[in-house]
Amino acid sequence: MRRAVCALLTVVLVAACSSPDGSTTGSATSIVIGAGSEPENLNPVLGYAPDGAAKIFDGLVSRDASLALKPALADGLPTASADGLTWTAKLRKDITFSDGTPLTAQDVVFTYKSVLDKKVNSTIATRFDAVTDVVAVDTGTVEFTLSHAYAPFPQQLTLGIVPAAKFAGVDVNSAPFNTAPIGTGPYTVAEWRKGDRLVLKANEKYWGGAPAIKTVTVVFVPDDNARATRMAAGEFDGTVLPPKLARSYVSKSGYRLVQNPSADYRGLGIPSELPFTSDPRVRRAINLGINRQAMIDAVLAGSGKPAATPISPHLKDWYDPSATFAFDTAEAARLLDEAGWRKGADGKRARDGQPARLPVLYPAPDVLRKELALAAASDIAKLGIDAPVEATTFEVMLQRRGEAASVWGGGEPYDPDTAAYTLLHSRYAGQQGYVNMTLYRNSTVDTALDTGRRSLDPGVRKQAYQDFQRAYVNDPGWAFLVFLDHTYVLRDKWNGQETQVEPHDHGLVNAVWWNLERWTPKP
Template identity: 25%
Template sequence: MNHSSMRRRGLIAVTGTAIAAMLLAGCVASEREADTEDSGESTSDIDGTFVFAASSDPVALDPAFAQDGETFRVSRQIFEGLIGTEPGTADPAPLLAEKWDSSEDGMSHTFTLKEGLTFHDDTPFNAEAVCSNFDRWYNWTGLAASEAFGYYYYKLFQGFASNPEQAVYKSCTPDGDYSVTVELNKPFAGFIPALSLPAFSMQSPSAMAEFGADEVGGSAEAPQMSEYGMAHPVGTGPFQFDEWAPGEQVTLTAYDGYWGEQGQIDEIIFRTIDDPTARRQALESGAIDGYDLVGPADTQALEEDGFQMVSRPPFTILYLAFNQAIPELQDPTVREALSFAIDKDALITQVLPEGTQKAIEFMPPVVNGYNEDVTTYDFDPEKAKELLAEAGYTEANPLKLDFNYPVNVSRPYMPDPEQIFTVLSTQLAAVGVETTPVSEEWGEYLDRTTGTADHGIHLLGWTGDYNDTDNFVGVFFGQQSSEWGFDNPDLFQKLAEARGIANLEEQSALYEQINEDVAQFIPGVPLAHPAPTLAFDPRVESYPASPVNDEVFTDIVLTK
C-alpha cells in the first residue's frame, strides 16, 4: 500500500479547528438519526453507518491506476482479486479463486473460480471476465502503459502487447466458465502473492467498456482519470460505490448480492481529513468512528481516554532517496557523506511512532532475503564532513540540494512528513549541506518524485503489499525509474534473475547479496520501519488489522 504516482487534483483541506470537528459531529449525528428513523430501528440497535477518516482523497476509484493507501482502502471494499491474504498476515489465500495450481517451472497457473457470482452491475463473474481484466492491463498503450499511471502492472509485469519480449504476462485462456489458465512469458516467483494487490482486482468488463476505463489523459505531472475511474467503479466486493464528493468524502453502501458474509456495516463514509490534529478532534467529538496514522504524541492520550488503539506489525520502509539525475548525487562519495550525516536513532525518538524499528536496508527484517550483515553508514558527522571535503565541498563551497517533501498528508511509513523533513534537514545542515525546502501537496508531490526527474533528495517510503522480496527491492531498483534517476544494468539483471527463482533457499541467498549491492551503491538512506497505529471509538470491539492494510470492513465488530 504503498505510495502513489497519481492523485486527485484540488483537494479541499478539512481544518483542524474545534468548530470544524463539531460541525462534522453534527453532520454525522444527523445522518445516523435519519438512517435510524428511516429504518424504524431503535437507537439501541447497531448503528450500521461507519465513518472512517482518510488522510487524503483517493487517487481515483479505479485501483489499476493507483498505488496509494487511501485509494486501496476504498478499493478493498468495492473490489476483490483472485487472491487475498490470510487474516493478519501478508501470505496469499484464496479469494475469487477457490484454488490454484502452478506448474513446476512457475510459468503456468490455473485458477478455479468461485461460481455464481456477479459484479455490482449484474455482469457475471466468470473466466471470460478474468481474462478480460488480464488482457486489459496487457494491452494498455500510451499514458495508461506508463509508470505514472499503471504503476504496479508497469513495475511487476514489465511489458505490454506493444513490447511482448519484455512482458512477464503472455496469455489468459478460459477453461470453461469457471477455470482460467494464465501463462507467463518470463518467470516471476511472486506472481501469486502479487495478485492480492488491489491494483489487480477484478473489475466489471461491462462497466469498464461503457464508461471508458482506459480513456485517461493529461500527463504524468497532471493526470486525468477516465469517467469510469472517477464515478463508476464496479467490482464484486461487499460494498458498492454510491458517491464521491472530492475533497470531502466517499460513500459506499452494502451490496445486497454479495457472496460472502456482509457483517454489521451497511454504509461506509470515508471522510477526508488531512490534518492529524483534526482527525483526533473528530474522533473525540464523535464525528468519526476511527482513523489511521495516529500521531505518536496522540496515542497514549487517546488510549487513556478510553479509545480503542490498534497497531499494525511494521511492514513498512521510510527512506531518504537520492535522485541521481542531479549531477552532485551521481558522486558515490557525496551519497556516502549524506548517509553518515543522518542520525536515524534521533529521528525515531523525536518523531516516529512507538514500535518503530531502525532500518539498515530497504525492506523489513521479516521479508525473505533480509541481510543482517549489510554495509551500514552509522551516524558519524565528522566522517560526513571529511567525505564532503573529499568530494570538493567546503564551508566556502557548500553542497546545495533541493529537499522535496509532502505537506498535509500522513502515510503509514511517514506519519508527519514536515517534522521528518525538519529533523533531517537540520542534521544535514550540521555537516554543512545547504538544503532548499520544496514542499507540495501529496498529489503533486508524488507526480513529481515518481513521474519526473525534477526533484532532489526526497522523502518517500512503502507499505509492503504482499510478502515477497521483489515487492520491495524489485519495485524500487528493478529498472530505471524517474524517482531514483540511475541506470545500473548489473543490479537490474540480478533482480530480474532473483524474482524468477522458485527455490526459496536459492532465492534468499541471491536477495541477501542484492541487499549488500544496494547498500554499497547507496541509492538513498533507509531510515526506519514505522509501526502504524489506528484509533477507534469504544463501540468498535475489533478491527481486522493487517500488515499489508488488507482490511475489509465486513470484519469490523461493533457493540452499538
C-alpha cells in the same frame, strides 16, 4: 453538506455525535472514517487497491491476518506449471457482481489484459511485466502465460476483478465505472463526492456473507492536524494519525489507540544524476550522517524501526540485519572530503567553487514527512551541506526529482521483489510515475533483483536478496529513514479487528479496517 458537531459543554463527549453525512457515529452498524488520502479513481485496472482489501472488489486471492494467501474468487490457490511459465486459476461457482450479473473467466481476462493494454493509463502495469497472455480456458478457468518464471506472481493476483460488460464501447481511462464501479466485494458505492467523502453500503448478497457494518462513510482530510481536530470533535469513528497526535487518546475512555506494524518506509530519495550527489561516496556519507534512532524517538514517539533499504524487518525470510547504516558523522565527513567536497572557513562544503547543496522537499499537508524532512535536513546541514527544506506537492517532487531530495513513502510486506524492483532497477530510471524516482543505476543491484524475481528456488532467491541489500548499502540511491508503525484512533464499539503487517497504502484499504466486513458491534 451538513456537518454537525457534538456539543462539548458537558464533561464527556456525547457518544451519539452527528457525523459529516448526517448519520450518527453512535450507531455500531455504521462507521465514519477520517482518511488521509483519496483515491484518484475506483477502478482496479487503473491501479485502485492492487494489494487487495478493496471493499468494493475481490481478487482471485486475498490475504489473511498473517499475510498468507488464501482463495477468494478462485476456488483454490492458483497452480503453476513445473517451469513456472503457466499459472492456472479456477473460479468459484455462482459468484455474481453486485448488480446480479455472473462472474466469468472473461471478466478476469478483461481485467488483466486492460492493465497490460498500452492505451490504458494503468499505474500498476509494471507489476505484470512478465505476463505475455491471459486466456479463458472455459467460463470458469483462467490461464496466465509468463515470459519468464516469476516467483512472486501469486502475490499479484489480489487485484480486484471488474465486469467486462461495463466497458463495452467505452474508453477505460474515462469510463463512468471509474467513479461508480460495480464489483463482487462486500460493499457497493452509494456516493462519491470527490474532495469530500465516499459512502459505501453493505452488499447484502455478498458471497462471503453480508457485513454487520452496513454503512461506511470515508471523509477525505489530507491534513494531519485537521484530522486530529475533527476526531476530537467527534466527527469520526476512526482515523489514522501520526504517533504524537494519537498519543492523547492513550487510556481515553471509549477509544482505542491501535499501533500496527508496517513495511511502510519514509525515505529521502537522493538524485543520482545531480552533480553533488552523483558520487556514491556522497550518498553514503549522507546516509551515515543521519541519526535514524533520534528520528524514531523524537518524531515517531518510539513507533518505528530504522530503515536502510526498502526491505523491511517484517520480511523476515529476506531481511539482512547487517545491511544497515551506522550513525557515524566522522566517517561521513571522511567520505565527503575524499570525494572533494571540503569545508571552508564558514563550515560549508564546496568543490571547485560549487557549493554542496541538496534541497529537501516534502508534501505540505503531511505533518510526519515535514518533521522527518526537518530532522534529515538538520543532520545533513551538520555535515556542511546546504539543505533547505521546502513544502510542496507530489507533482512538484516528481518534476524536481533530478535536482532535489524528496521525502517519499512506500513499501510492502509481501515479497522483496515488489518492495524493491521497480523502485531501484535501472530499467525504470527515467520512466514516468512513482518508479525509480532517484534515477538510480547499479548493475550489481540489477543482477541481484533480476535473479531474485526469476528463480523458483527459495535458496537462490534468499542469496540474491542478500546480495542486493549488501550491494545497495555500498552504493545507496536513497537515505531510507524509518519504517513506521501505523497509529490509529478508533472508537471502541466493535469486535473483529485483527493485526496485520501493513503496506504503505493504508487509507480505506490495508489499514486497521482491512477486514471491516467481518467486524461486529460489541454487545
